[in-house]
Amino acid sequence: MYREVAKLIIYGNHEDTILMKMSDIFKKFDRDEETPDKLISDIYEQIKRILEVATDYGFDKNLWHNYLTFYLITNENPFSLTCEKVGANDGSVNEFAKNDFKVFMNLFNYDFRPIEAALGINCFSEAVPEVPDHSSLAY
Secondary structure, three states, X not given: OHHHHOOOOOOOOOOOOHHHHHHHHHHHHHOOOOXXXXXXXXXXXXXXXXXXXXXXXXXXXXXHHHXXXXXXXXXXXXXXXXXXXXXXXXXXXXXXXXHHHHHHHHHHOOOOXXXXXXXXXXXXXXXXXXXXXXXXXOO
C-alpha cells in the first residue's frame, strides 16, 4: 500500500489521515519494523477511525471504498479548488490528477489478504470483493 500511496502527487502528504496512517503501517509490516501485536493495534486504531467517519457520514457496505471516496471528495488541494472555481482546465495538472486517480483505483482493489493472514486478522478481505478477471472477454 505504501508503494501506491507514495505515487500520489496531488492527494498525498496529509500525514494525519487514515490513508497515510495505513500506508505507514503497511510499510512497517513489509520492513519488519514492528511487532505483530503493535501492527494489529495500529490497524485496529485506523479501523475505529474509519468506523467513526462511517457513522458520521452514513457509509455502508464496503467501508474501505467508502472511505477512499470520502477522502477524494473532501480533500482540498490545488486541483480540486481550481476545478470548483473555474472548472477543469487543460494542462499538466490533469496528468497529475489522472496519475492519482490510477493510484486510487489500485487502492480500491488493494489485496489485504497477505497482511491479514500474517497477522491472523480479518478486517478488510470480506469488505473487498475479488475483482473478476475479464481478460478473456472479447470487446
